[in-house]
Amino acid sequence: MTDEPNEIDGDLYEHHHIVVDAGQDLLRIDKFLMDRLPNVTRNKVQAGIKDGFVKVNGAEVKPNYKVHPMDEISVMLPEPPRDEELVPEDIPLDIVLEDDHLLIVNKPAGMVVHPAYQNWSGTLVNALAFHFQNLPEMKGNDGRPGLVHRIDKDTSGLLVIAKTERAMNGLAKQFFDHSIERTYYALVWGVPEEPSGTVYVNVGRSLKDRRVTMAFPDGDFGKHAVTHFELIEDLRYVSLLKCNLETGRTHQIRAHMRWIGHPLFNDTTYGGSEIVKGTVFTKYKQFVQNCFKMMPRQALHAKTLGFIHPVTKKKIFADSELPEDFSSVLEKWRHYIDHTD
Known part of the structure; x- marks a missing residue:
């Protein structure tokens, strides 16, 4: 998936470009996009499709269109996509433990872990970007350096952060194995x-x-x-x-x-x-x-x-x-x- 802001079709901008996986089963496009796009409702997806903001292989489709393997889906909206570049912010961190490979932080209630819709700043990741450079990113977790897990905004408590690729890989495996x-x-x-x-x-x-x-x-x-x-x-x-x-x-x-x-x-x-x-x-x-x-x-x-x-x-x-x-x-x-x- 790419999020490059390209002005196309007059005043429309491409927000997402998705190439469907080769092994994808036939699935209604509204359901498919609900799983692939962050923070959208089914009504919003269906309205976008009906308004012509979604195209498959360059052509408009109906909400009941079923995606096929290798389909190319473009989601276009009238406004340019938000610049999602991570902005470091000088936010204090409550560090419980730290060494060269990892750290454990005590997150306060009310702090979002990573930037997302309606919470682009003031997050734990914004703070990490300020206090640490070159934190690793887990595959499929772009824009969330150091994170191997998360807790809800209004849940307080401990999170482990990876400072090196080796630490990230080792911690990710333990989470996958449920041994944490x-x-x-x-x-x-x-x-x-x-x-x-x-x-x-x-x-x-x-x-x-x-x-x-x-x-x-x-x-x-x-x-x-x-x-x-x-x-x-x-x-x-x-x-x-x-x-x-x-x-x-x-x-x-x-x-x-x-x-x-x-x-x-x-x-x-x-x-x-x-x-x-x-x-x-x-x-x-x-x-x-x-x-x-x-x-x-x-x-x-x-x-x-x-x-x-x-x-x-x-x-x-x-x-x-x-x-x-x-x-x-x-x-x-x-x-x-x-x-x-």
Whole structure:
């Protein structure tokens, strides 16, 4: 795929040029483009096709056109594409561990990991580009130097960054093999019936809203996903869980916790920003709303990270404290439970 801004067809500019893989199955072009283009809805893709902004082999097509192997698809829009050159920004980094090959950073909630639609600046990658030069890029991950994994914008916690090609290759293999040890702390609604358990449920993009990850218990859609959880603290209406990822799918913990009936506290996307458990009393509702204000994000923190150093072969383990918003809300719940019947 290329993103070269070429003025063509009058005042149209080419934003994407895609050559379909030789092994591609026949697939409707609107579905194909939804998978290939970032941050677009099916309605937006279909509207672009109907407006003549999408051409296959130089000709306009209908939304139900099925792409064929080696088709050349051009997506053209009236405005020039955005210059996606990475801009280094002097943003402080909370570095937990660093050597010549890698570093581990503690990402604050609210920081996007890499530049993307509506978040072109202020990201972790913008900060990395300022503090480090010539970070490697993983194949297929252009424009995201150093990254081998990521966490959501409003999730806080630990990320490992590769500083050399050797480190990137070694870390990428461990993520592929699911041998990286990742522990998250999650404040969830309710208390699981069993103090520990494992969720084996496929997850994938919702068929209705591609911004949301859904659980597919029948295994007919999505990808294999496994989350192990353990109860750390029972706070009657909410509980603190330790979650270990065996796989690392997008929004995996958030989708899995919702599936088992314990959405993350104040997770607006997955039903946790409503009062899921508790009383009907006004005083309780006000207490919960105050907690939401203290922590205006999902209560999820990537607490520990463990792996084999790709160069020294020594075991690396990093731990992090819960951020202030998380620990304050946790303490507020403890106080509430201790002082109510």
